[in-house]
Amino acid sequence: MHSERETSKLGVIERYREYLPVNESTPIVSLGEGTTPLVFCPRLSERVGRAVFVKNEGVNPTGSFKDRGMTVAVSKSMERKAKALICASTGNTSASAAAYAARAGISCAVVLPVGKIATGKLLQAFVCGAKIVALEGNFDDALRIVRELGEQRDLAVVNSINPDRIAGQKTAAFEIIDDMGDAPDFHLLPVGNAGNITAYWAGYREYHARERSTKLPAMIGFQAAGAAPIFYNRIVEKPETMASAIRIGNPASWKQARAAITESHGAIDVVSDEELLAAQAWLAQHEGIFVEPASAAPVAGLFKCCDSKEAAYSFHKIPEESQIVCTVTGHGLKDPDVITTQMKELKSVPATVNDVRRAVGL
Ligand code: F0G
Numbered sequence: 001m002h003s004e005r006e007t008s009k010l011g012v013i014e015r016y017r018e019y020l021p022v023n024e025s026t027p028i029v030s031l032g033e034g035t036t037p038l039v040f041c042p043r044l045s046e047r048v049g050r051a052v053f054v055k056n057e058g059v060n061p062t063g064s065f066k067d068r069g070m071t072v073a074v075s076k077s078m079e080r081k082a083k084a085l086i087c088a089s090t091g092n093t094s095a096s097a098a099a100y101a102a103r104a105g106i107s108c109a110v111v112l113p114v115g116k117i118a119t120g121k122l123l124q125a126f127v128c129g130a131k132i133v134a135l136e137g138n139f140d141d142a143l144r145i146v147r148e149l150g151e152q153r154d155l156a157v158v159n160s161i162n163p164d165r166i167a168g169q170k171t172a173a174f175e176i177i178d179d180m181g182d183a184p185d186f187h188l189l190p191v192g193n194a195g196n197i198t199a200y201w202a203g204y205r206e207y208h209a210r211e212r213s214t215k216l217p218a219m220i221g222f223q224a225a226g227a228a229p230i231f232y233n234r235i236v237e238k239p240e241t242m243a244s245a246i247r248i249g250n251p252a253s254w255k256q257a258r259a260a261i262t263e264s265h266g267a268i269d270v271v272s273d274e275e276l277l278a279a280q281a282w283l284a285q286h287e288g289i290f291v292e293p294a295s296a297a298p299v300a301g302l303f304k305c306c307d308s309k310e311a312a313y314s315f316h317k318i319p320e321e322s323q324i325v326c327t328v329t330g331h332g333l334k335d336p337d338v339i340t341t342q343m344k345e346l347k348s349v350p351a352t353v354n355d356v357r358r359a360v361g362l
Contacts, residue, residue: 007032007207011069012171013075019174019206020072020167029074031106033060033067034171038179038325040165043286044299046149048306050315052324053184054283054299055176058291058331062124064093065196065329066096068172069165074100076164084108086155088142089246090192091121092330097158098128109155111135111142114245118335126251138239140250142194160195161252169196173203174212176325180346183213185322190329191221191230191268192246194257201260217325219266220313221257222301224294228270229255231312245330269312271300274357279303280332290332298326 001237011030013022022028037056037195044052057065074097077085082173086098089145094117101108109126110138113249125132136141143159150157160166177183191197197219223231224241233326251257261268271279276293279300284290284351302324332339349355 004026004214006030009035011071012078012168013071016171016174017141019171020357021164022072022075025074025106025331026070027076029100030071031061031067031099032236033071033104035175036172036339038176039287039289041287041289043281044302047234047321048302048324050318050322051303052326053180054287054289055172055325055327056289057172057234058289058295058326058328061333062092062096062099063091063120064096064336065169065172065327066092066247067100069160069168069195069199070100070158072168073156073158073162073164074104077158078106078257080156082156083154084156085150085158086145087111087158088139088147089159090139090243090247091117091334093159094130094132095121095124095128095334096129098125102128103131107131113138113142113214113247116247118244120334121335122328124334126285139193140239141249157251160198163287166195166199166202168344169199170203170206173200173329174207177204177207177213180323182323183208183217183220185217186213186220186318186326187217187327188220188222188301188326189327190246190294190297190303191223191257192248192251192294194221194230194251194253196327196329197221197260198253198256201264204264216264216268219260219264220301221261221266221297221306222271222297223268224276224297225270225272229302230254231268231270235264243276243292243297244335246290252334263355267313270302271304273295273303277338280338282334283328289328292327292330292335293330293338295328295330296333298328301328
């Protein structure tokens with residue numbers, strides 16, 4: 001049986017076709033990505049004294065926001081009859097590329113910094129049949145090599161240097177406006193290679209230009225303190241953070257990110273690994289949303305904006321009726337090792353009601 005639509009849920013290309021670089025002859029490769037929940041967070045709102053919503057991108061088909069851009073990039077690559085896909089990645093791009101390549105029936109190679117990829121992401125690329133190259137170098141080295149290979153051979157590079165990726169990712173901003181009825185006042189998100197902040201700003205501007213929103217949000221990006229080239233305004237040769245997704249020292253969309261921050265009257269700031277882990281646990285325990293460490297950056301950053309005088313953007317000056325959206329970019333299950341190290345060993349109890357009652361302690 002073949003149906004016109006390949007998934008029961010509209011993917012981002014079907015939902016936002018008129019805003020995307022596709023035409024009648026583009027073969028649509030979709031896994032039903034997008035239309036992710038915008039969750040109002042009562043405890044988070046109470047803690048910071050402003051209305052906070054979380055855009056939960058961890059519920060996309062491969063568990064991260066990358067799927068929005070990948071559906072467009074892979075569909076366009078198929079239209080151009082590319083022989084294979086290739087990407088550099090800190091993990092999520094490779095998981096997404098591998099899945100969409102499998103869906104399209106095209107081969108895919110992923111170049112990853114050896115030993116630096118969260119377990120879940122590596123498994124995703126493996127199980128979808130991608131050719132995995134473990135590079136003796138960091139993400140920035142991987143991207144440099146992939147760019148060169150893309151120029152030499154008939155390979156479609158599906159990193160966010162590919163404008164089709166950015167086009168797909170801007171749909172997250174459209175969804176937020178469609179859900180809220182207007183843009184929020186502030187948009188907070190993690191920044192790594194800087195494609196996503198670029199994409200959101202493009203999306204907000206585009207909807208604003210088409211009079212779908214009256215406001216434009218201030219874009220506030222957060223980098224990990226040990227991998228913060230945009231914040232420090234210099235390349236970081238050896239980026240370090242346990243948030244492996246954003247362990248990047250020379251972001252490809254650096255200039256575009258700067259433009260988004262300046263034009264939106266936003267800011268860029270840093271959060272420490274300790275702050276990231278604390279925010280990850282807080283969000284899981286108070287709102288039931290389990291995200292990977294990099295994705296906790298906007299929540300850690302929001303706490304910093306509210307609590308610390310050293311924050312690049314202090315919310316003390318911000319009206320209490322402001323609406324804030326935090327994008328959490330990837331699912332917590334992708335990086336189980338971070339949590340496993342914090343867990344105590346479980347002691348078993350005999351299989352009796354009394355023993356279980358005692359162990360439950362309620
Ligand atoms: N959050 C997560 C979970 C990510 O995987 C990434 C980037 C980011 C945030 C930062 O987004 O690069 O657009 O600024 N991951 C890329 C990858 C680099 O290869 O998966 P960005």
